[in-house]
Amino acid sequence: METIRIMKFLKLSLIAALLTAEPTWAQSLTGPQNNAVRSAKQYLNISGFSRRGLIRQLSSDAGDGYDIADATVAVDSLNIDWNKQAIRSAKQYLSISGFSCKGLIRQLSSSAGDGYTESQATYGAQQAGAC
Numbered sequence: 125m126e127t128i129r130i131m132k133f134l135k136l137s138l139i140a141a142l143l144t145a146e147p148t149w150a151q152s153l154t155g156p157q158n159n160a161v162r163s164a165k166q167y168l169n170i171s172g173f174s175r176r177g178l179i180r181q182l183s184s185d186a187g188d189g190y191d192i193a194d195a196t197v198a199v200d201s202l203n204i205d206w207n208k209q210a211i212r213s214a215k216q217y218l219s220i221s222g223f224s225c226k227g228l229i230r231q232l233s234s235s236a237g238d239g240y241t242e243s244q245a246t247y248g249a250q251q252a253g254a255c
Contacts (some may be wrong), residue, residue, distance in 0.1 A: 125180045127247050134196075153197065154194070156190060156191065160201065163188050164182060164195075164198055164199055164202060164203070169237040172214075172215075172216060174198060174206060174210070174212070174213070175204070175239075176239030178247075179196050180239065187236075193227045206241075206244050207244055209244075209248075210232060210240050210245055210248025210249075211247070214228055214232060214248040214251070214252035215252045217231060217232075218253070222252055223251075225249055228248075229245045229249045232245035
């Protein structure tokens with residue numbers, strides 16, 4: 125009986141350690157990259173972003189001004205569902221203006237717009253109800 129209790133304790137301890145452990149990639153990020161991660165998370169709490177758009181926001185002089193390499197590492201270290209981000213962006217556009225399906229996809233995928241891939245933009249526009 126005591127062995128079972130010890131095994132349960134060890135199992136629970138291991139689970140707790142795994143849940144609170146810092147991911148391996150986070151240990152290897154530099155200070156600026158960790159700061160860029162924090163900034164990226166703040167942006168994602170406010171609005172939908174494509175990978176390209178988020179890197180651009182973080183590295184732009186008009187944005188945060190992180191080095192583009194640091195911004196890229198930071199964004200790529202996060203587990204972001206870009207299709208969900210495309211839906212968020214599409215819904216945001218539709219909340220302020222009318223768009224045709226084609227027009228919304230073009231806006232979402234344009235390099236001058238949001239910078240989603242064509243498939244992400246299409247998915248977002250469809251899921252948001254524009255198509």
